Amino acid sequence: MKHKILGLAVVALCLVASCKSDKKEAETIVEEAVTETSTESTETTTDRREPTEVKEKPAYFSEKRKVTMSLESKSGSTTTGNLVFKQEEGTVTMIAVLSGLTPGEHAIHIHDKADCTSDDGSSSGGHWNPTAQPHGKWGDAKGYHKGDIGNFTANAEGQGTITKITDEWCIGCGDATKDILGKAIIVHQGTDDFTSQPSGAAGARVSCGGIIE
Numbered sequence: 083m084k085h086k087i088l089g090l091a092v093v094a095l096c097l098v099a100s101c102k103s104d105k106k107e108a109e110t111i112v113e114e115a116v117t118e119t120s121t122e123s124t125e126t127t128t129d130r131r132e133p134t135e136v137k138e139k140p141a142y143f144s145e146k147r148k149v150t151m152s153l154e155s156k157s158g159s160t161t162t163g164n165l166v167f168k169q170e171e172g173t174v175t176m177i178a179v180l181s182g183l184t185p186g187e188h189a190i191h192i193h194d195k196a197d198c199t200s201d202d203g204s205s206s207g208g209h210w211n212p213t214a215q216p217h218g219k220w221g222d223a224k225g226y227h228k229g230d231i232g233n234f235t236a237n238a239e240g241q242g243t244i245t246k247i248t249d250e251w252c253i254g255c256g257d258a259t260k261d262i263l264g265k266a267i268i269v270h271q272g273t274d275d276f277t278s279q280p281s282g283a284a285g286a287r288v289s290c291g292g293i294i295e
Contacts, residue, residue, distance in 0.1 A: 142169075147168075151165050152165075154289065157287055161269055183240040185240060187236075188234060189285075191268050191274075192227075192228065196293055204287070206268055208281065210262075210265050217276070218230065230282075270287060
């Protein structure tokens with residue numbers, strides 16, 4: 083299973099990096115990676131908390147939904163990518179496949195608005211923070227934004243992947259504290275330090291894409 087997942091990720095990276103690649107084909111491969119993966123990926127963050135008591139499941143728990151999207155370059159960069167979000171049994175899995183980055187660590191966040199019209203990505207607003215928490219590393223007891231995905235590493239060719247699995251998001255459930263539809267994915271030039279307020283001093287927004295169906 084692990085070899086198959088890694089193989090899919092490698093193929094997807096090649097497709098994204100190629101200027102002649104077919105977008106729909108790349109998106110299909112990324113979608114297949116979501117179907118195949120559990121918690122195994124190049125870089126994975128997982129937030130699956132065991133309930134301490136039996137609670138009634140939310141209405142959207144049994145609803146399966148999927149959003150596939152692409153990222154466009156911003157701030158004079160060459161950074162692009164393809165993402166897929168898949169919701170199943172109350173959990174959302176995100177897989178991002180990115181290229182055109184400078185080698186090293188980069189921050190990736192969810193921002194307030196699915197608006198990538200500005201050249202620098204500023205039209206997407208600040209971090210998505212529906213619970214009015216301070217910026218921080220995901221899971222920090224001191225607080226964190228629902229959009230604080232974190233950092234990932236681009237290789238020497240400027241390619242990187244990141245997977246996140248959480249029950250703190252939903253797709254179109256209507257809960258303002260969880261619903262990621264209408265938001266944007268932003269990739270930054272720099273690294274999130276998880277300390278600086280309000281956004282982690284991650285630098286320029288080098289890629290942007292709206293989370294829309």
